[in-house]
Amino acid sequence: MQTFTFHKSERLKSRKTISLLFQKGRTIRKHPLRIRWVCIDHESDFPVQATFSIPKRLVPKAVKRNTIKRKIKEAYRLHKHSLYNAIEGSDKKFALIFIYQNKTIPNYQEIEEVIKNAIPEIAKAFNDYKPARSK
Numbered sequence: 211m212q213t214f215t216f217h218k219s220e221r222l223k224s225r226k227t228i229s230l231l232f233q234k235g236r237t238i239r240k241h242p243l244r245i246r247w248v249c250i251d252h253e254s255d256f257p258v259q260a261t262f263s264i265p266k267r268l269v270p271k272a273v274k275r276n277t278i279k280r281k282i283k284e285a286y287r288l289h290k291h292s293l294y295n296a297i298e299g300s301d302k303k304f305a306l307i308f309i310y311q312n313k314t315i316p317n318y319q320e321i322e323e324v325i326k327n328a329i330p331e332i333a334k335a336f337n338d339y340k341p342a343r344s345k
Contacts, residue, residue, distance in 0.1 A: 216287045219254055222261035227252060227305050238335060240328040242312035249339055250305045257297055260286060260306040268313050281318050282308050285325040296333030304336055
């Protein structure tokens with residue numbers, strides 16, 4: 211049975227992991243979102259932890275940033291089950307950050323369409339991931 215929840219343990223809050231995302235993360239671009247991801251060693255009940263970011267320089271008003279963030283979270287919450295199904299059976303854990311890259315406030319349908327189209331690409335990137343060998 212699918213549950214359309216976004217548990218506290220699914221939310222990425224670790225500063226260490228977020229900085230790792232920006233240092234070593236790989237990028238997927240789906241306008242107006244830039245999605246960065248990285249494989250993590252963190253023990254979690256969920257295979258994917260996600261966070262969402264809207265740059266203050268692009269959207270100066272906090273109310274508008276929160277509105278956009280709410281729309282992105284909702285679209286991810288409703289469509290993440292297809293991502294989980296695609297990586298089912300894998301013992302790897304991943305961290306994601308969705309970064310909004312536009313100055314305008316989108317409607318929910320636009321964001322939902324972008325997330326729907328991005329999730330198969332994210333799943334493919336996760337399944338194709340091969341860790342770099344250490345020498």
